[in-house]
Amino acid sequence: MIYPRLDKVRNGQRMSVELVNRLIKRTEYAADLLQKYRILNGIKTYKGTIISLGAISPGGATDDFGFGFVTPNEIYTFPPFTAEPGELLGPGLNISNATSGRLVISGGAWEHGVFAPDSGFVRSYSPTGTEVNLPIPFGAFFVGWISCGYGPTFPFTGGTIQWLTD
Amino acid sequence: MKTKELRPINPTPQGVGISAEYINSIIDRIEDLVQVAESQKPIAGEGINIAYTVAGAFISLK
Numbered sequence: 001m002i003y004p005r006l007d008k009v010r011n012g013q014r015m016s017v018e019l020v021n022r023l024i025k026r027t028e029y030a031a032d033l034l035q036k037y038r039i040l041n042g043i044k045t046y047k048g049t050i051i052s053l054g055a056i057s058p059g060g061a062t063d064d065f066g067f068g069f070v071t072p073n074e075i076y077t078f079p080p081f082t083a084e085p086g087e088l089l090g091p092g093l094n095i096s097n098a099t100s101g102r103l104v105i106s107g108g109a110w111e112h113g114v115f116a117p118d119s120g121f122v123r124s125y126s127p128t129g130t131e132v133n134l135p136i137p138f139g140a141f142f143v144g145w146i147s148c149g150y151g152p153t154f155p156f157t158g159g160t161i162q163w164l165t166d
Numbered sequence: 167m168k169t170k171e172l173r174p175i176n177p178t179p180q181g182v183g184i185s186a187e188y189i190n191s192i193i194d195r196i197e198d199l200v201q202v203a204e205s206q207k208p209i210a211g212e213g214i215n216i217a218y219t220v221a222g223a224f225i226s227l228k
Binding site: 005006007008009010011012013015019023026027029030031033034035036037038039040051069071072073165 | 184185186189190192193196197199200202203204206207208217218219222223224225226
């Protein structure tokens with residue numbers, strides 16, 4: 001919500017609750033703007049956010065595995081799925097842009113993988129729904145995916161994924 | 167920013183009198199912050215979509 005520009009005070013003016021509240025509301029207005037305009041999918045530095053073509057999510061496109069790119073605060077629903085024996089990746093999402101916040105996963109048999117140049121490849125399986133905290137130390141180099149089902153071992157019963165930003 | 171960092175005031179047992187000048191320096195600082203915040207809005211160029219969300223601005227290719 002927009003709050004009006006602050007007027008200057010004069011000598012002898014009483015420090016009123018109204019004045020303090022106007023200071024607070026105008027400050028909160030600025031804080032809201034800074035939060036709203038914060039660029040999510042870039043490389044964060046002290047002086048700003050660096051945007052490169054590689055950091056921009058191709059809207060509506062998929063990655064090399066055919067995965068769509070996760071966007072923040074959207075609930076993705078996946079139907080039941082059973083992968084073929086030896087099949088590594090069922091339906092899923094590319095989470096390479098999710099460099100902060102957390103992924104909240106419900107349902108069963110999720111597989112999540114992380115690839116980072118400094119840390120190698122990490123993959124884990126969850127037989128039940130879980131909350132995955134993204135490895136923020138991987139920072140800008142973080143790429144990864146979430147997929148459901150892993151061969152016949154973990155038939156997927158359906159579930160949801162949501163990337164919540166903090 | 168046009169203004170300089172504000173210095174905190176020190177409490178005293180008798181309380182603190184705050185001058186109109188000091189309050190105005192706080193107001194100037196806040197207005198400066200508002201200007202900076204308003205100027206940070208990312209603008210979509212050709213082939214770019216920007217979704218402004220509560221969490222921030224999400225950039226994607228068209």
